[in-house]
Amino acid sequence: MSASKLGRWLPLAVFAALAVLLGAGVWLSRQPNREALPSPLIGKPAPQFSLPVLHEPGRLVTLDELKGAPFVLNVWGSWCASCRIEHPVLTRFAESKRVRVVGYNWKDERADALRWLDQFGNPFWMVLVDYEGRYAIDWGIYGAPETYLVDAGGVIRWKHVGPLDEAIIREQLLPALARAEAGR
Amino acid sequence: MTRWLLALLLALAPPAAMAQVVADPAPLQFQDRAEETRFHALVSELRCVMCQNQSLADSNAQIAHDLRREVLQLMRQGKSDAEVKQFLVARYGEFVLYKPRVESKTWLLWFGPALLLLVGGFVVARVVRGHAGSRGDAPGNDEQEW
Numbered sequence: 001m002s003a004s005k006l007g008r009w010l011p012l013a014v015f016a017a018l019a020v021l022l023g024a025g026v027w028l029s030r031q032p033n034r035e036a037l038p039s040p041l042i043g044k045p046a047p048q049f050s051l052p053v054l055h056e057p058g059r060l061v062t063l064d065e066l067k068g069a070p071f072v073l074n075v076w077g078s079w080c081a082s083c084r085i086e087h088p089v090l091t092r093f094a095e096s097k098r099v100r101v102v103g104y105n106w107k108d109e110r111a112d113a114l115r116w117l118d119q120f121g122n123p124f125w126m127v128l129v130d131y132e133g134r135y136a137i138d139w140g141i142y143g144a145p146e147t148y149l150v151d152a153g154g155v156i157r158w159k160h161v162g163p164l165d166e167a168i169i170r171e172q173l174l175p176a177l178a179r180a181e182a183g184r
Numbered sequence: 185m186t187r188w189l190l191a192l193l194l195a196l197a198p199p200a201a202m203a204q205v206v207a208d209p210a211p212l213q214f215q216d217r218a219e220e221t222r223f224h225a226l227v228s229e230l231r232c233v234m235c236q237n238q239s240l241a242d243s244n245a246q247i248a249h250d251l252r253r254e255v256l257q258l259m260r261q262g263k264s265d266a267e268v269k270q271f272l273v274a275r276y277g278e279f280v281l282y283k284p285r286v287e288s289k290t291w292l293l294w295f296g297p298a299l300l301l302l303v304g305g306f307v308v309a310r311v312v313r314g315h316a317g318s319r320g321d322a323p324g325n326d327e328q329e330w
Binding site for chain 2: 038040136137
């Protein structure tokens with residue numbers, strides 16, 4: 001190719017390269033939840049913990065006690081506004097009795113948490129309490145609400161950061177649950 | 185007058201209620217200067233997971249407080265800086281590192297600019313050489329447009 005031919009095509013090539021670059025940027029940021037961090041814990045065993053139960057002071061529950069069947073772990077706090085928005089969706093899901101929904105009451109006050117559940121209803125099969133956030137770091141929790149799916153063997157299968165909605169439950173959580181139950 | 189005071193109090197009340205959530209727990213106590221210096225160097229290289237454009241050192245989010253406390257605890261357990269970073273990467277992913285590691289996934293990030301410079305240099309060289317060649321001895325080369 002002579003230099004003059006190269007010179008003629010150069011601006012077009014630069015434009016095309018820029019267009020591809022910018023187009024890729026737009027394409028990669030198309031999901032509305034793009035600030036959520038992908039969890040490195042997916043496919044790994046859930047962290048061991050020993051946490052008190054909100055409604056039974058004095059009782060400690062460990063991961064091993066929850067194993068045997070899949071469960072959904074929902075991180076919430078009475079201070080969390082998005083949890084309030086998520087609450088009716090989570091309640092409908094929990095009422096379908098498809099899977100145990102375990103609450104993870106994070107960085108809260110006992111009285112506030114109980115009042116919140118009294119006021120809006122308690123969708124949880126059990127509520128674990130982590131007021132100091134001791135085990136939350138092991139779970140990679142960084143904000144409420146967050147929702148995990150853990151399979152019968154205690155392996156984390158799926159995680160969602162931010163409030164759940166019907167579409168996320170239908171398109172992500174339920175298929176992930178079906179896969180977990182099929183052992184795939 | 186009392187009405188104005190009441191209005192002022194009401195206006196100030198919501199921020200006070202919100203502030204509870206991000207209230208600063210007891211500040212971290214350092215044993216000595218060396219520990220403090222190392223701690224500050226370490227947390228400024230870590231990104232806050234909640235407020236993603238701040239370092240762990242700068243952020244006032246609740247989770248940032250917890251993570252700073254955790255980092256200090258790990259340091260006191262005798263963990264090296266690399267081990268502390270690995271601890272956080274295992275739980276929150278590569279995102280927490282402000283300086284990504286060199287691996288196949290990040291090659292483009294690390295070497296892309298150098299590659300671009302090379303390509304640009306090559307193009308400039310071609311254009312300059314083309315100009316130099318076409319000045320005197322190429323009478324047929326009149327399709328040159330610039």
